[in-house]
Amino acid sequence: MGKIKVENLTKIFGKKPKKALELLNKNTSKDEILKQTGMTVGVNQASFEVQDGEIFVIMGLSGSGKSTLVRLLNRLIEPTTGNVWIDGVDLAAMGAKELREVRRKKLSMVFQKFGLFPFRTVLENVEYGLEVQGVEKDERKATAISSLELVGLSGYEHMYPNELSGGMQQRVGLARALANDPDVLLMDEAFSALDPLIRKDMQDELLDLQQKMQKTIIFITHDLDEALRIGDRITIMKDGSIVQIGTPEDILTNPENDYVERFVEDVDRSKVFTASHVMKRPETVNAEKDGPRVAMQRMKDTGISSIYVTNRKKELLGIVSAEEVSKAVKENHSLLDIIEKNVPTVHPDTPLHELFDVVSTSPIPVAVVEDGLLKGIIIRGAVLAALSSGQEVNKDESTTEASAS
Amino acid sequence: MSLLPRLPLADGIDAFVDWLKGIDGLFDVPKEFIGFTVTHLSNGLSAIPAWLFILLLTGLAFFATKKKFGLPAFVFFGFMLIENLGYWSDMMLTLSLVLTSAGISVILGIPFGIWMAKNKTVESIITPILDFMQTMPAFVYLIPAVVFFGIGMVPGVIASVIFAMPPTVRLTNLGIRQVSTELIEASDAFGSTPFQKLFKVQLPMAKKTIMAGVNQSIMLALSMVVIASMIGASGLGTKVYYAVGRNDAGGGFEAGIALVILAIILDRLTQSFNRQKGVA
Ligand SMILES: Nc1ncnc2c1ncn2[C@@H]1O[C@H](COP(=O)(O)OP(=O)(O)OP(=O)(O)O)[C@@H](O)[C@H]1O
Ligand SMILES: [Mg+2]
Numbered sequence: 045m046g047k048i049k050v051e052n053l054t055k056i057f058g059k060k061p062k063k064a065l066e067l068l069n070k071n072t073s074k075d076e077i078l079k080q081t082g083m084t085v086g087v088n089q090a091s092f093e094v095q096d097g098e099i100f101v102i103m104g105l106s107g108s109g110k111s112t113l114v115r116l117l118n119r120l121i122e123p124t125t126g127n128v129w130i131d132g133v134d135l136a137a138m139g140a141k142e143l144r145e146v147r148r149k150k151l152s153m154v155f156q157k158f159g160l161f162p163f164r165t166v167l168e169n170v171e172y173g174l175e176v177q178g179v180e181k182d183e184r185k186a187t188a189i190s191s192l193e194l195v196g197l198s199g200y201e202h203m204y205p206n207e208l209s210g211g212m213q214q215r216v217g218l219a220r221a222l223a224n225d226p227d228v229l230l231m232d233e234a235f236s237a238l239d240p241l242i243r244k245d246m247q248d249e250l251l252d253l254q255q256k257m258q259k260t261i262i263f264i265t266h267d268l269d270e271a272l273r274i275g276d277r278i279t280i281m282k283d284g285s286i287v288q289i290g291t292p293e294d295i296l297t298n299p300e301n302d303y304v305e306r307f308v309e310d311v312d313r314s315k316v317f318t319a320s321h322v323m324k325r326p327e328t329v330n331a332e333k334d335g336p337r338v339a340m341q342r343m344k345d346t347g348i349s350s351i352y353v354t355n356r357k358k359e360l361l362g363i364v365s366a367e368e369v370s371k372a373v374k375e376n377h378s379l380l381d382i383i384e385k386n387v388p389t390v391h392p393d394t395p396l397h398e399l400f401d402v403v404s405t406s407p408i409p410v411a412v413v414e415d416g417l418l419k420g421i422i423i424r425g426a427v428l429a430a431l432s433s434g435q436e437v438n439k440d441e442s443t444t445e446a447s448a449s
Numbered sequence: 450m451s452l453l454p455r456l457p458l459a460d461g462i463d464a465f466v467d468w469l470k471g472i473d474g475l476f477d478v479p480k481e482f483i484g485f486t487v488t489h490l491s492n493g494l495s496a497i498p499a500w501l502f503i504l505l506l507t508g509l510a511f512f513a514t515k516k517k518f519g520l521p522a523f524v525f526f527g528f529m530l531i532e533n534l535g536y537w538s539d540m541m542l543t544l545s546l547v548l549t550s551a552g553i554s555v556i557l558g559i560p561f562g563i564w565m566a567k568n569k570t571v572e573s574i575i576t577p578i579l580d581f582m583q584t585m586p587a588f589v590y591l592i593p594a595v596v597f598f599g600i601g602m603v604p605g606v607i608a609s610v611i612f613a614m615p616p617t618v619r620l621t622n623l624g625i626r627q628v629s630t631e632l633i634e635a636s637d638a639f640g641s642t643p644f645q646k647l648f649k650v651q652l653p654m655a656k657k658t659i660m661a662g663v664n665q666s667i668m669l670a671l672s673m674v675v676i677a678s679m680i681g682a683s684g685l686g687t688k689v690y691y692a693v694g695r696n697d698a699g700g701g702f703e704a705g706i707a708l709v710i711l712a713i714i715l716d717r718l719t720q721s722f723n724r725q726k727g728v729a
Binding site: 118143145146153158160161163172173175176220230 | 640
């Protein structure tokens with residue numbers, strides 16, 4: 045069982061949720077329920093499981109129930125029906141004291157608008173969680189200081205929140221959550237108040253922290269780019285229901301329905317797609333068994349003007365051009381005599397936006413190489429095609445378009 | 450004219466009052482307590498020589514306003530004038546009446562305000578009572594005060610408390626309710642007990658609002674002084690009251706000025722304390 049398990053979790057806001065529940069079971073829409081009963085569906089029968097150490101991103105339009113869902117996970121909001129298990133323990137069955145214990149030790153939350161206490165210094169804010177647990181003054185101070193260090197805020201301990209920039213306040217919020225050393229971080233649009241540059245820094249910082257400390261992170265965002273950057277899995281919500289859960293690639297390549305597709309439309313593909321998405325199967329010759337004649341024949345068949353050379357294990361050796369090959373045939377040289385070893389290569393995980401330069405300046409198709417093995421080649425048009433359509437070019441293997449020279 | 454006989458409301462109330470007076474200790478204990486407090490407070494205050502008192506308060510004003518000169522100067526010359534006019538001991542009586550009433554208003558008012566903030570039902574019961582207390586003409590409070598506590602300082606304090614308490618209760622409630630949901634959620638999310646939440650988050654956040662309520666309570670208590678003098682609560686109010694009776698414009702004006710000076714000093718002092726304690 046995962047770290048967090050959610051089953052059939054439903055929250056209805058309003059005085060008489062029973063009636064709304066009945067309607068929900070009959071698949072009535074959120075709008076219709078509001079019209080008929082005046083109740084608002086916050087979250088509708090959500091089920092999922094989050095693994096230990098996973099970054100689980102929740103996305104959706106405004107009002108789709110993201111904040112409600114995450115607040116159901118630490119019971120800041122009581123569910124109407126359904127269950128949440130943390131480490132296999134049912135949250136709803138806990139008494140007030142037990143719940144406090146879970147909130148103190150296992151779950152910490154980072155808030156969209158920071159939620160810092162204005163009358164407390166940065167240090168006192170970060171100490172708060174430990175203070176309510178009754179940790180000794182010296183000990184909690186030491187923990188708070190190292191937690192502030194972790195988010196790069198050493199030296200600001202004695203300032204008040206309103207003396208800090210938004211980005212710094214956000215980091216204080218993060219430090220406060222980390223000071224408790226929780227297993228799970230709940231982050232409700234924790235980065236949306238930040239400007240793009242700081243935001244990217246914070247994402248990197250979060251990923252770093254995640255690497256170091258292996259926390260389970262539930263991360264809410266409006267921003268697909270952010271979701272794709274940091275999420276191990278992404279959940280898309282609409283009107284309180286979960287529409288799709290999947291890896292970033294799943295979401296991009298197989299959107300479940302129009303709603304998800306519209307989300308995906310806006311994404312900056314250059315950051316999401318990598319070389320492996322746009323490469324195609326290469327024509328090659330095997331230098332250990334094929335000679336110039338075979339190479340010549342293969343180039344003629346496929347209509348290309350140069351061909352990559354590998355050995356039997358598919359390790360990349362270099363490239364030969366048609367011109368050189370025909371000379372070699374006449375002069376009886378082997379492929380290895382005429383091979384050009386200096387070829388442009390990229391790793392399969394290279395993001396598209398970094399491919400632009402390499403691909404556009406190279407006269408020959410760029411080789412995609414991993415651990416010395418030739419995985420594919422990228423031709424110039426494929427990058428642009430991927431950016432404009434989102435289609436994966438390597439699925440379409442019939443194209444045997446060749447590079448110019 | 451009417452089909453119904455006149456309702457015996459007055460008789461009913463009289464009977465109720467008699468019944469209440471029959472309960473042992475219900476009125477004696479607060480009477481003793483308030484009497485003790487007012488007497489000792491006024492004795493204590495009167496024991497301080499006027500010059501020392503004036504210097505102390507001027508100094509206090511100087512620090513409370515962060516070393517500005519306006520208020521300290523006003524405190525100094527204002528008190529000098531009162532002393533000069535011969536109202537010093539009356540002012541001390543009035544001050545002890547006001548401080549006792551305001552003190553009781555705060556001691557009772559803040560917990561009621563907290564209770565209201567934490568419980569919707571309590572709020573919906575107390576709110577109309579507060580409305581009632583505030584809209585009723587202040588004179589009316591003299592009647593139950595006299596009925597249960599006789600005449601003198603004690604019923605004066607009682608009437609003042611009833612009149613002065615509502616702002617503290619209201620503003621405590623308001624201050625706590627105004628704390629943003631995000632801070633409440635933050636406090637809950639880190640596993641605070643209700644007590645920790647109240648003392649570590651809600652009260653500190655509501656402090657300014659509560660202090661504004663306390664300030665208003667002090668002002669209201671002061672405004673009860675003249676009215677309370679009608680039932681024998683002595684002090685500056687008595688001087689005003691007598692002046693009215695004797696058509697003595699000059700005397701009334703002097704005592705009135707003394708009251709105004711005291712009011713301004715109390716108001717500005719409490720306000721500057723409130724400002725000072727805010728976060729930088
Ligand atoms: N306390 C509440 N009382 C009544 N309805 C509520 C309450 N909180 C949320 N809702 C309703 O529940 C639905 C989901 O709200 P929620 O705040 O979870 O959305 P969200 O996805 O977090 O939106 P946003 O991106 O704007 O933060 C909305 O229709 C909202 O009106
Ligand atoms: Mg939200």
